Amino acid sequence: MEAGPGRNWKGRCAVPTSLPPNANLTQLKHQAKDLLKAHKRGDPACCEVLRQLRQFADSSDADILSAAVKLDDAQFALAMSYAFESWAKLKGHVEAAAGEKLSLAVVHGRVTSEATGEPIEGVEVRLALRDPSCGMVGNGQTRTDADGHYQCSIQWRRGQRAELLYECCHAHHARETCTAVEPGRSPHRRLRMSDGQRYEIDISLKEGYALELTVENERGEPVRDAQIIIPPEGVRGVERLVGRVMDEGRWSKWPRTDAGGLCRAEGLHAHLAPGHQCAAEIRHSDYRRQVLADAAVLPRERHVARATIQLAEGPHLSGQVICAETGRPVEGARIWATPSGSAARTLMPLEAFGAWATSGPDGCFETCGLPACPHDLSVSHGGWLQARSKLLDVTSNEPLVVQLERGCVISGEVIDRHGGPAAEARVLACWSGAPLELSLNGMRADDLGRFEIGGLPAQGPVCVTANSDEGLCGVVEIGPDDRRVTFDARDLVEVEVVVVDDAGQPVPERVLSKTYIEWMHEWVALGEIRVSDADGVFPVRLPANGRIQFDLSAYEDTPGRPFHNIESVMMRQGRPGRPMTFTASWPCKLTVTCLDAQTGKPIPDVLVGLKEPAYPCQEATDDQGQVVFDNLPPHKISLQAFAPHYEAVYQKTVTLPMDEGLVIHLTPKA
Known part of the structure; x- marks a missing residue:
């Protein structure tokens, strides 16, 4: 039975697929x-x-x-x-x-081999349109013919900003995923599609190969539905696979093994960047995680490498999440089990990261294949207070009953700038938790703009923000007795921000902007990242009162004209306390070196992170104990450093620019 255009539930479902242009x-x-x-x-x-x-x-x-x-x-x-x-x-x-005309454009071109220049037949070309402010707005896909040519029509809603991304997949060539750039302009200027236009994009693919992986258990039996997490471009160290399961996008799904325990991953890069390896994580809900360190060193036959991986069984953790007040099951709670401190140091990085599960409609959850050591448990949900448990014995395999307390609850509605309900608005509540840290809880509003958030503290103020795809809808501070909140975007003030060069002219770049408001000596984000339509100039909606911080940088990473500014302004009764024209600041570079406090020797693989909300990032030191951060603003920043067997450094504050690099001495644990 056909289930509408593009679907047939009797066969294998193709995910994703293009939305038919005549869909209703x-x-x-x-x-x-x-x-x-x-x-x-x-x-x-x-x-x-x-x-x-x-x-x-x-x-x-x-x-x-x-x-x-x-x-x-x-x-x-x-x-x-x-x-x-x-x-x-x-x-x-x-x-x-x-009721509204859609925009339509055509993308065409030719796909060839970078090594030989010959056309490649059968390449799957996937196209996607992304509005930088609200995500994907259209997609399409096609295949190249015998001469390597392709052509694809793609639609999007008029009024949306549509930047083109493309991905090419072929069994014998490396997967190519790129953002299209405007022809004849800066090679970093992202292409923004226009209605009725034809765009020619020729693509060359590097040499690649496929990996056929057989997964079995300790008895030699095939393991079905094992998930293979293998970034085609490789990673710099196996530990960088931590969390990459979340990178699974709408285009490419991590492959899974079939009934015979076999899976095939295509599009792997034959020539990796220096220091990278083609590492893969193999995970299954019934077994402990396993790692293939580097598929690139395996012998290949006709562009195919083969390997067999054996998965070991381990303890499992199961139970039910219920509401402490009513005893009813809690669906959608996120359960995170991580090996406890001392035990984690003896495990490989992927297992030390922990395992997670989500409770079903009956509140039940299960995660298997855990390391046989004590675990710390964290259970969270947008409607309840977070529950924690330390040093949990998972080897007993005893089911758990986790009770979540409702805590304080707020509800309300979100109104957009047109006076209608802001459907699917993101409402986020934050409050002071641990020192130097904000606790967060949030939900999405329904189709009528209504929301309800539980799990809030009974004492102390809470800062609540609301954002829709159009931007900020409001920010309020509520006290213990406030239980209903209304956000009305019409109460906000619109101001125009201009970034100029040394000559006082708007910079020839679209501006990427992140906005924050000061609250309880911390900076709370006011919505999503925004990108200006015009070069150097963009409007922004702000609350009428409060200290605002802007993080401003060039949207395209253009060599020779980068800038990065952190600017603050005090809003009083709807008026900014300073001019909203900012002179672009040249970004800074910071080199961090981590040394053993006792021996003075460099420490590799230290995770050094920038704590500032405007530009958070985390990198690992190399064999010389160094890591370099580029494109930082001339501003005060805080750093953190974590390494196995060393005491953590939670806050190291420096002011940029610095004439010399920063040296952090880490003290070995007793």
Whole structure:
């Protein structure tokens, strides 16, 4: 039975697929219902789409088919498979398209081999359009013909800023993922699509290869549905695989093993950057994680490397999350189990990172293959206070019952600048937690702009912000007795920010802006990153009162004209306390060297992080104990440093620029 254009639940589901240009809401509703019916009858073809849901991201087909799935879940998964963030976003796009003309452009070109210049047949060319302020707004895909040519039409809603990204996939060539740039201008100027235009983009692919991996257990039996996390471009050290499972995008899914324990990862780079290795993490819910250190050193036959990985069993952690006040199950709670401090130092980095699970509709969760050592448990949900447990014995395999306390609850609504409900607005509450740290809890508003957030502290003020795709909707501070909040974007003040060069002219670059407000001696983010439409000039909506901090930099990383400014302004009764024209500042470079405090020797693999909210980042030191941070603003910054077997440095403050680099001495643990 056909489930609308582009879907057939009897066969394997292709994820993602382009939204048909003639799609209507009725078709999409039928597709979601057909997806739900396929799940109820146990059709494994629906599982690939349902893995778009966070709770099923790491689940096997059997686990997905045995779990409870509601119509809302099916709609959300369907929307994500079409490259939309939610069902509300997909619905809004289709309804707008029915009454509003869509923009249309054509992308064409030729794909050739970088080594030989010969055309490549059968390359899958995937296109995506991204609005830098609100995410993906369109996509499409096609394949090259015998002469390497391709052509693809792509649509987006008029009024949206559409920057083109493309990805090329082929069995014998390295996967290429790029942002298109404007022809004839700066090679770093990102291409912004226009209605009715044709764009020619020729692409050359580097040499690549495929990895066929066989995964089995300790008894030599094949392991089905094991997930292979293998970045095609490689990583600088196996520890950099930590968290890369979250990098799984809408274009490319991490491959999984079939019933015979076999999977094939294509598009791996044959020639890696210096210091990189083609490392892979193999994970399965029933086994301990395993690592293939470097696939690049394996022998290849006709562009294919092969390896066998054996997974070991380990203890599992299971239980149920319930509300402490009512005893009802809590769905969607995030459970994170991490090896306790001393035990973590004896494990490989990937296992020390811990394992996570999400509670189902019945509140139940399970994560398997844990290291046989004490674990610390953290359970969090946007509607409840976070629960923690230390030194948990996972070897007993005893089910847990985790009770989450509701804490204080606030509710309200978000109104956009047009006076209507801000559907899917992001509402975030923060309050002072540990020293030098803010605790956060947040939810999305529903289609009517309504929200409810629990898990807030009973004492002390809470700062709450609301943001929609159009930008900031409001920021308020609430006390212990406040239980209802209304955000109205019409109460904000719009000001124009200008970044100029030394001659007083607007810089010839689009400006990337991040905005913060000072609260309790910390900086709270006022919404998402924004990109200006015009060079050097952009409007921003701000609260009428409060100290505001801007983090301003060039959107495109253009050599010779970079800038990075941190600027503060005090807003009083809707008026800024200083001119909103800022002279671009040349960015700074900072070299950090980590040495053993006792021996003076350099320490490799120290994680050095910048704590400032405007430019957080984290890098590891090299064999000489050094790490270099580029494009930093001339401003005061705080650093942190963490290394196994050394006492952590939680706050080291310096002011840039510095004539010399920074040396951090780490003290070995007793």
